[in-house]
Amino acid sequence: MARQLFFALGLLAILGLASAGKRVLVLLPNVNEAEKYSKFFGSLRDAGFDVTFKGVRDSSLKLKEYGTWLYDDLVLFAPKSEGFGGSVDQQTILDFVDSGHNVLLAVNTDVSEALRNLAAEFGVDVDDRGSKVFDHFNHATLDGQEDHTLIAAGDLVDAPVMVGGPYKEPVLFRGVASTIPGDSELATVVLGAPSTAYSFVKSGVQEPPTLMVGSAISLVTAVQARNNARMVVAGSLDMFTDKFFDALVTVNGASSHTANWAFTVTLARWAFQDRGVLVASNLRHHLLGSDEQPWGYRVNDDVEFLVDVVEVEGGVSKPYVADDIQLEFIMLNPYIRQPLQHDGKGTFSLRFKVPDVYGVFKYFVDYSHRGYSYIKLTHQVPVRPFKHNEYERFLTCAYPYYASAISVMLAFFGLGFFFLYNK
Template sequence: MAKIITILTILLLNLTHSLSFSPENPTNRRILVLLDDFAIKSSHSLFFDSLRSRGYQLEFKLADDSQLALQRYGQFLYDGLIIFAPYIDRFGGSINQASVLEFVDSGRDLIVAVDVNSSDLIREIATECGVEFEDDPAAMAIDHTSYALSEFEGDHTLIASDDFIGSDVILGTKKIEAPVLFQGIGHSVNPSNSLVLQVLSASPSAYSANPMSKLSSAPTLTGPRISLVSVVQARNNARVLISGSLKLFSDRFLRSGVQKAGSSTRYDKSGNEQFVTELSKWIFHERGHLKAVNVRHHKAGQTDEPALYRITDDLEYSVEIYEWSGVSWEPYVANDVQVQFYMMSPYVLKTLSTDEKGLYYTSFKVPDAYGVFQFKIEYQRLGYTSLSLAKQIPVRHFRHNEFERFLTAAYPYYGSCFSMMVGFFAFALVHLYSK
């Protein structure tokens, strides 16, 4: 009986998994939300309601719940993970730092909210994703010129930031007019790491320090180097959001009006709701997720894909690229998709033309070199999942019976040979029969 129950459980898990995250439906649906306290469920309800309204199934659990698990029988139980538990020292159940990182390595997405005096566990998870924090856990982002006024007047740790990343695919096409309220810790990213992006940065006058103690030396983290919110897109296209503030997602900050110090413009509502909503759409693959299908190549004038090509053949190459809109696949339109005809190095590099309906195509002549080539597309663009396509094809030289019988360029040499023979024959006749 126990074996039957186990088998049924495995089948149910496989069925649930097949109906959720898949290449044909890349938007995450099952999300585990880990909390320090269930009070966060109500204090951050607007953010959670936004996710539910878009079809997400949220499961709330305390971070120290002894029944916690991210996978069972080799199958992941969730498609996304939200950790709103900055002070937890140790997760319950089978979840730990390694299992969270394995979750991301599997291609699934993660949101982590770090905060002042966060535990080493949460800071280490964020650090493993590519950001760096100051050694002082009480350090906060402070700004004496870009702080928020009104009901929060005088608190220079409450920053009103409008230094957003310039990417429509990450933050949406609609501009965020109002500044975003932020109160928490800043972090830095390695500029040489192209996988980590600063989405919300501090102003040039900001610095990171402990607000409860006097500065004894110059701050090590200052200005726009301070990232308030960062995102990571891993090489496996998993996406991670790292926020230095849990309050950033709170109902209080989402509903609050805001006026930036030094500005006469007051907004009735901060930009937090639009910011976290649009950012969560990108994190959970409602935008910027690409797929390539129907990769084809053939000789010019033909339709069937050959087993190999001959040098100097004319060929045509095409591929279809689509972007997930959160509901359906829409044609992706760009002018920077390139294909390489590659053997050790690219012999041919062509920018693909598009019909703006998803089809990309080009044509070129096979280079005068034989061996095993590849059609390669390595497409990486800010905010979009990367495309890596490769298809091998052999290229042969001319067979002995495929060369031209007489070459036009060689006619002078042919003439010299025949004239030499005629001259020799004439010389022999004259020499033999002359007296």
């Protein structure tokens, strides 16, 4: 009976993970434009997402009702919009992210100030309205027309869990550039511009040289907040269209299809926490030779720490395998910091000797690997000194003191004997 109950609870937990993050709200200038992205949203539906389309200015628009979020993920495909309908505004979207939900934002060269400000809140600086990314060396020819703003990009982040790949075909991009601060710890350039690209505003007025050139340009940026909420800011709306999915382009004389379909769908699934999600559970520790978890330890005890880590993809859990998860045993400062060993089945463990320092320690696991959700675990445990009856009868370190005491006694008796029996 207990085994059946455990199995039922585990199944419910897996189903809960599988159903989490499935309700997606898509905001468009008008719902009829959804046809331009039919393959993209069709792939999301095939992955199990419940996609709802609404106009960005819909008066009935709302993300939250009676304290409950109505959606798990938000897609913004309305770059020209200066505001939102209903009860949605920038602060509502930020609260949506703060509560652990995800946002996919795609803009273009006509990006509004409102969406530029929203992207800035995510830590991504989108270039000025009207600017475009140009490349006179790595551009593509589409439908027989050469377009220097149609970038054939291939500089993908080295994180297959985020973007899939590597791809032999180029990812087509036509839109606006972005940058991220150099000291940013949360943002990642998912798709970088070629070294020959630059951002520029074409106008009749002579413009000063742009400072946004080459590797400084981010075409697609991903941000994972500290609460594991995910945001993606794409500078091109066209890259999600059926036209770019089916395009046959010519780059430097070579013809090929594009990788836009695989790239955008994989990235969207990652953004909606359908990929790259780590779940840590069953933290435990015990003395070597015992299976019971004690209330605390004695200095110099030999202990073992264990934790289970699984990767969830598409609602299916599988053991996570990595060599870079570390355990720290901390009292103000780490006394022990060592990598955990894995058994290939999702269990990570470490055997170590408790330091010869007593006090309140804590186990601490702080794991962040690009493309995966963060793991932060803490568990407090006291460490006590030896009791008076737990020491050895004679301590090796005390031999000099034993010798000095014995020498004093011998000297006393020798002096007394000499005083009493010597005239």
